[in-house]
Amino acid sequence: MVPVNQADQILKPHRRQYILGPEQHLVDVEWQTIELGPVVLSFCPELRAQAVQDLDGLTWILLGLAAQTNPNGKSPAEQIETTSTADVPKLRYDWAGRWLLVAKHRVQPDAGSQIGVLVGQDNSGRNWMSSSPVLLQELGGNDWQPFTPSYQTGAEFFPVPACSLVGATRLMPSQWVDPRNGRIHACQLLPDVPTRRPDDEILDELAARLKTGFQNVPHTDDPFWFGLSAGGDSRLMLAAAAASGREISTFTWIASRTKLCDRVLPPKLAECVGMSHTYVRAGPIVRSREQLAEEHAGKCLSRGN
Numbered sequence: 001m002v003p004v005n006q007a008d009q010i011l012k013p014h015r016r017q018y019i020l021g022p023e024q025h026l027v028d029v030e031w032q033t034i035e036l037g038p039v040v041l042s043f044c045p046e047l048r049a050q051a052v053q054d055l056d057g058l059t060w061i062l063l064g065l066a067a068q069t070n071p072n073g074k075s076p077a078e079q080i081e082t083t084s085t086a087d088v089p090k091l092r093y094d095w096a097g098r099w100l101l102v103a104k105h106r107v108q109p110d111a112g113s114q115i116g117v118l119v120g121q122d123n124s125g126r127n128w129m130s131s132s133p134v135l136l137q138e139l140g141g142n143d144w145q146p147f148t149p150s151y152q153t154g155a156e157f158f159p160v161p162a163c164s165l166v167g168a169t170r171l172m173p174s175q176w177v178d179p180r181n182g183r184i185h186a187c188q189l190l191p192d193v194p195t196r197r198p199d200d201e202i203l204d205e206l207a208a209r210l211k212t213g214f215q216n217v218p219h220t221d222d223p224f225w226f227g228l229s230a231g232g233d234s235r236l237m238l239a240a241a242a243a244s245g246r247e248i249s250t251f252t253w254i255a256s257r258t259k260l261c262d263r264v265l266p267p268k269l270a271e272c273v274g275m276s277h278t279y280v281r282a283g284p285i286v287r288s289r290e291q292l293a294e295e296h297a298g299k300c301l302s303r304g305n
Contacts, residue, residue: 011289011292012028012292013134013292013295013296014027014028014044014132014134014135014296015044015046015296016044016046016047017043017044017047017130017131017132017135018041018042018043018044018047018063018100018115018130018131019041019042019043019128019129019130019132019135019139020039020040020041020042020102020107020128020129020130020179021039021040021042021126021127021128021129021139021179022038022039022040022126022127022128023040024040024042025042025135025139026042027042027044027135030044030045031043031044031045032045032049034049034051034061036059036061036102036103036104037104038104038180039104039179039180041061041102043063047063047064048063048064048065049061049062049063050062050077052077052080052081053080053081054080054081054083054084054085054088055081055082055083055084055085056084056085058085058103058104059103059104060080060088060101060102060103061101061102061103062076062077062080062099062100062101062102063099063100063101063102063115064097064098064099064100064110064114064115065097065098065099065217065218066095066096066097066099066110067095067096067097067213067214067216067217067218068094068095068096068212068213068216069094069095069096069209069210069212069213069216070094070209070212071208071209071212073094075216076091076094076095076099079091079094085103088101088103089101089106089108089176089187092108092110092111093190093191095110096209096213097110097213097217098110098112098114098115099114099115100115100117100131102179104179104180105178105179105180106176106177106178106179107129107171107176107177107178107179108176108187109171109173109175109176110173111173111189111190112173113160113170113171113172113173115131116131116132116170116171117129117131117170117171117177118130118131118132118133118136118163118165118168118169118170118171119168119169119170119171119177119182119184120136120139120140120142120165120167120168120169121140121167121182122139122140122141123140123141127179127180127181127182128140129177129179129182132296132297132298133163133164133165133168133297133298133299133300134295134296134297134298136165136168137165137298140165140167140168142165142166142167142168143165143166143167144164144165144166144298144299145158145164145165145166145299148164148299148302148303149300149301149302149305150302151302151303151304151305152304156302156304156305157300157301157302157305158170158300160172161175163300164298164299164300169184171184173189174186174187174188174189175187207240207243210236210237210240210243211240211243211244212244213240214240214241214243214244214246214248215244215245215246217246223249224246224247224248224249225248225249225250225251226238226241226248226249226250226251226275227250227251227252227253228250228251228252228266228269228270228277229252229262229266230259230261230262230264230265230266230269231262235269238250238269238270238273238275239273241273241275242273242274242275248275249275249276249277249278250266250269250270250275250276250277250278251277251278251279251280252266252267252277252278252279252280253280253282254279254280254281254282255281255282256282267279
């Protein structure tokens with residue numbers, strides 16, 4: 001059972017969201033701001049934010065969760081401190097996690113762009129960015145697209161770089177944006193892979209980096225939960241999690257569409273590596289919660305999802 005005060009905090013929209021623009025925009029009294037010269041970052045305090053100065057004295061904000069995967073590497077923040085401004089974006093090749101790198105001249109997503117960067121303008125032509133289409137719509141007044149994603153019939157989401165707002169765009173993982181003018185630039189998504197290295201050597205390094213990534217996820221008082229299915233990619237990550245030595249609990253979401261293999265195998269896989277397992281089962285839809293999801297996400301999700 002969730003404590004009342006924690007439930008109140010959970011049951012509100014725009015948790016862990018941010019807004020980046022020419023001035024602060026506080027969604028509620030708890031939101032915080034960081035000024036970055038010509039732009040201001042406003043964000044929910046539940047979204048982890050770490051300010052770091054690079055070797056040239058420029059401030060970068062690391063939003064979200066970034067973990068070092070190089071067994072011999074320093075933490076992302078420590079790497080930034082010892083790196084010149086021009087070379088900071090190259091550090092991302094060593095980082096796992098769900099993060100966004102923000103400076104006055106550059107916004108760089110992680111390799112999956114998991115913290116969204118939606119880019120749009122207000123009626124005065126000023127550039128705004130946010131992870132929330134609803135907040136960006138409020139700032140810019142953009143119309144919603146005349147259609148919405150459709151669950152299991154057609155597209156269930158807007159494919160990147162499209163988004164649910166007319167006139168706005170979503171940043172791709174292979175792009176970065178200058179928040180001062182809204183210009184989007186292409187960048188190399190992955191580092192060059194040496195063609196002369198033996199395959200076994202490359203695989204050993206990948207295994208070491210997956211293990212190190214789990215080890216370097218910051219420790220908190222909250223449990224370390226790991227979503228587990230019966231798939232091969234899930235088993236690979238489970239093996240890396242087990243090798244890391246971290247205390248991790250696994251769970252599997254059960255809904256009407258969950259496949260039989262995903263219902264049966266996860267607890268057996270967890271048992272093999274000595275981890276606990278919990279089923280999380282879908283219950284009846286609570287209309288107030290559904291309204292909360294709509295207020296938080298707007299028209300970017302299909303109703304079934």
